[in-house]
Amino acid sequence: xxxxxxxxxxxxxxxxxxxxxxxxxxxxxxxxxxxxxxxxxxxxxxxxxxxxxxxxxxxxxxxxxxxxxxxxxxxxxxxxxxxxxxxxxxxxxxxxxxxxxxxxxxxxxxxxxxxxxxxxxxxxxxxxxxxxxxxxxxxxxxxxxxxxxxxxxxxxxxxxxxxxxxxxxxxxxxxxxxxxxxxxxxxxxxxxxxxxxxxxxxxxxxxxxxxxxxxxxxxxxxxxxxxxxxxxxxxxxxxxxxxxxxxxxxxxxxxxxxxxxxxxxxxxxxxxxxxxxxxxxxxxxxxxxxxxxxxxx
Numbered sequence: 669x670x671x672x673x674x675x676x677x678x679x680x681x682x683x684x685x686x687x688x689x690x691x692x693x694x695x696x697x698x699x700x701x702x703x704x705x706x707x708x709x710x711x712x713x714x715x716x717x718x719x720x721x722x723x724x725x726x727x728x729x730x731x732x733x734x735x736x737x738x739x740x741x742x743x744x745x746x747x748x749x750x751x752x753x754x755x756x757x758x759x760x761x762x763x764x765x766x767x768x769x770x771x772x773x774x775x776x777x778x779x780x781x782x783x784x785x786x787x788x789x790x791x792x793x794x795x796x797x798x799x800x801x802x803x804x805x806x807x808x809x810x811x812x813x814x815x816x817x818x819x820x821x822x823x824x825x826x827x828x829x830x831x832x833x834x835x836x837x838x839x840x841x842x843x844x845x846x847x848x849x850x851x852x853x854x855x856x857x858x859x860x861x862x863x864x865x866x867x868x869x870x871x872x873x874x875x876x877x878x879x880x881x882x883x884x885x886x887x888x889x890x891x892x893x894x895x896x897x898x899x900x901x902x903x904x905x906x907x908x909x910x911x912x913x914x915x916x917x918x919x920x921x922x923x924x925x926x927x928x929x930x931x932x933x934x935x936x937x938x939x940x941x942x943x944x945x946x947x948x949x950x951x952x953x954x955x956x957x958x959x960x961x962x963x964x965x
Contacts, residue, residue: 671772674765678773679780681761682753695747696788702739703792706730710814714800719810723801724840727793729814731843734885734917738878740789740847741854745874747785748778748855751862754958762958771953775946778859782851790844805835833923842931843918849938850916854878856945863952881913904928912938 686692707726714721730736752774761770794801802808811831834842854877858870886904907914908928914920915934922928929937 671765671769674761674769675772675776678761678765678770679777681755681757682774682777683780685755691746691749695743695785698746699740699743699785699788700792702743703730703789703796706736706739707793707796710810711796713814714797714810719800719813720808721797721801721810722806722808722836723794723797723803724836725801725808725811726797727790728836728840728843728918729811730793731789731847732839732918734881734911734913734920737847737850737916738882738913741851742874742878744782744785744851744855745858745871747781748858749867749871751778751859751867751870752956753777758958767953767956768950771950774859775856775949778855779852782855783848786844786848786851789847790840805837807831807836839918846916846918846931846934849935849942850912853912853938853941853945856942856949860945860949860952863949863956877912881911884911884914912941 707730710721710726710729713719731740752771758770761773854874857877858874860870861873862870884907886900886907905927908920915929915937920928921934922930
């Protein structure tokens, strides 16, 4: 119990620096701007045509797309750029507790900060759409119009398949879960790489994983190789299984009639990867050389 209490105290110490950290403020300001940009078409359509939305639809349609999930996860690079969060109080904690407990505190902080970040995205989009939204658990006519390609120059990634097999609240919870697990995967990967090779390694690793996921996209394969018929379907399934970013995208899953991964499988893969990365970070922490720089006030 003492170790658990100390781990949460270490996580709380990290949170205590949020109020005076320009980097943290900038991360959430950029997240707000990102939400404004990505949801602009949905919100502007509701304003222009005085149409109504289900209150969670801006979040679902914004982050039911791989590119949007990737962009939101890239802001975690700024949020967690200073991992493993070595500060002036770190020597105090290393004297009072074990290295494994100190690392557990960092992992708890990463998990809680990632949850807060994703809840912030959900809240911002909900607030933005609130003036023209209803709270019932049914899809709006606006979503149906987007899904069937109504209107001019509409590129909102509304999936008819999503609307046919789910309700807004269920869909939003799954989209949130997938986003959260992918964000945690990126954050824990950054933590391990920072322990192995310094802060630059974590940043480069996060960008590399996101770039890999972005390039392993069925539409990109189609434009490059001009697949048709069965080859196009196989490429789509292959991308769905091999890309972590596609595992974090709701429409890229099996809902009973194809060979894409199921939601439970994607969640299990992310949890397995996160557990492995945390285990490797714990192994590395045994031999990690801390570097402390004296700051003269």
